[in-house]
Amino acid sequence: MNLQNKIALITGASRGLGKDMALTMAAHGADIIITYQHKATEAEAVAAAIIATGRQALALQLDVADTTAFPHFTTQIKTALQQYWKRDHFDILVNNAGIDAAAPFVSTTEENFDRLFQVHFKGAFFLTQQLLPLIAEHGRIINVSSGLTRFSTPGYIAYASMKGAIEVFTRYLAKELGHRGITVNAIAPGAIDTDFLNAATAAHPELKNYLATQTALGRLGVPEDIGGVVAMLCSEEGRWITAQRLEASGGMFL
Ligand code: NAP
Numbered sequence: 569m570n571l572q573n574k575i576a577l578i579t580g581a582s583r584g585l586g587k588d589m590a591l592t593m594a595a596h597g598a599d600i601i602i603t604y605q606h607k608a609t610e611a612e613a614v615a616a617a618i619i620a621t622g623r624q625a626l627a628l629q630l631d632v633a634d635t636t637a638f639p640h641f642t643t644q645i646k647t648a649l650q651q652y653w654k655r656d657h658f659d660i661l662v663n664n665a666g667i668d669a670a671a672p673f674v675s676t677t678e679e680n681f682d683r684l685f686q687v688h689f690k691g692a693f694f695l696t697q698q699l700l701p702l703i704a705e706h707g708r709i710i711n712v713s714s715g716l717t718r719f720s721t722p723g724y725i726a727y728a729s730m731k732g733a734i735e736v737f738t739r740y741l742a743k744e745l746g747h748r749g750i751t752v753n754a755i756a757p758g759a760i761d762t763d764f765l766n767a768a769t770a771a772h773p774e775l776k777n778y779l780a781t782q783t784a785l786g787r788l789g790v791p792e793d794i795g796g797v798v799a800m801l802c803s804e805e806g807r808w809i810t811a812q813r814l815e816a817s818g819g820m821f822l
Pocket of ligand 1: 580630631712713714758762
């Protein structure tokens with residue numbers, strides 16, 4: 569896999585899956601722009617780790633739920649592209665930033681629903697729209713979905729609905745952007761051991777073991793199970809894959 573001369577923008581890469589995507593893509597030669605919401609120190613550490621390997625990297629703050637911030641963010645990206653790379657375009661956009669907010673149907677509040685909608689769907693939709701003029705021909709867009717769109721786990725009705733929406737968005741966008749050679753795919757991780765899963769299982773730590781027993785490969789996923797798959801989709805080898813939902817779950821709930 570070779571991602572040399574590629575620039576990837578990954579949202580929510582201060583921790584968890586996004587962090588591993590950033591480190592893995594950088595290890596394959598890409599330069600990386602990451603975003604974070606609150607954890608500036610963690611994000612700066614990710615950028616520093618990439619720079620230490622000889623690649624270029626920077627970390628920018630962005631709340632993906634706040635569409636009013638997108639024009640300013642886009643200007644920041646344009647400026648950074650000129651300043652660091654003397655380029656007008658970047659190559660890879662990964663819509664990864666996400667939050668957990670579990671509740672059964674009967675107690676899902678409108679507030680939680682709206683928050684999940686803004687972060688997981690509306691944010692990804694309009695951030696992609698805003699950034700599209702800056703994405704190079706033959707670029708890549710990866711949207712992060714979830715195994716929860718295939719199997720139904722109590723508490724995830726609203727979250728999984730937003731992820732289902734991002735999968736439909738992925739297929740439509742692939743059709744609309746095909747003439748520019750841009751591929752658009754959704755990656756659907758199963759349960760991955762990150763802060764996100766730790767928060768979800770905090771009240772019932774035994775859930776992690778249960779999830780491992782429901783996984784064909786016999787363990788929980790780790791971020792390193794996902795970063796390489798995203799890198800592959802973004803590489804030249806992934807050029808003929810578009811409009812797909814690729815599940816990387818170790819075979820959960822088969
Ligand atoms: P995580 O470890 O909790 O990290 C979440 C990342 O998203 C952080 O970088 C966080 O920034 C950022 N973020 C959260 N809300 C944001 C907002 N409003 N605006 C901008 N950035 C925001 O989560 P993760 O497990 O890596 O999850 C990453 C993605 O994978 C999410 O879309 C999630 O739905 C999806 N996913 C996760 C799992 C799993 O089991 N872990 C499974 C399937 C899919 P700060 O660090 O600044 O807070």
